[in-house]
Amino acid sequence: MARQLDLVDFIVGLPMPVAASPQANPLDLLPRRPKAWERMVAHVPAEDVRISISTTWTRVVVEQLREDGCGDQLRANGSIVSHDVPPGLIWPEPCRLILMTATSAARIHKRWCLEEAPGTGLTNTFRFARQQHADRAAVSQQLRLLGEGQS
Structure with a gap:
């Protein structure tokens, strides 16, 4: 005797479409910084983050926050230094500039696509x-070539 499925069994047996996983927050991919710096940059949205890669980076300054005529710098030793920034210098808009190696940027790029940041006045600057x-x-x-230049 053939068994008849009830409606619940039928629905449970239907293939379910795979739900698209929600996008992660790209800010979670950035390096962790001292708490004082994290508080200073907490208000900066992902679209205002710039990642800069330079073959001449000295690694003394690791990040900059540019807004309201001020340029705050996070140094590798954890200290924070503030400078006045003349209007129109490099960036016309406020941003959080993160200096890193091409290898570090490539790791971020694998998890969240980076694109060139136009109009920064600097080459090799990216954004989410x-x-x-x-x-x-x-x-x-581009990151592969930059990485070769940094080795």
Whole structure:
């Protein structure tokens, strides 16, 4: 005798579409910093973060916060130094500038797509793409070349 499925069994047996996982917060991918600095930059949204890669980076300054005519710097030793920034110097808009190696940026890029940040006045400056899984090919190649220049 054939057994008839009831409605509940039928629904449970239906294949369920895989729910898209929510996008992570790209700020969670950034290096952890001293609490005093984290409090200073807590208000900066992901779209105002810039990642800069330089072959001449001395590693003395690891981050800068540029806003309201002031340039706060986080140094590698954990100290914070403030400077007045002349209007229009490098960035016309406020931003959190993170200095890092190409290898570190590539690790972030694997988890959240980076794109070139236009209009910064500096080359090799990136920002988080609007979509976590955007096309990575061009920036991946650029980061690979920058990494070779830093070795």
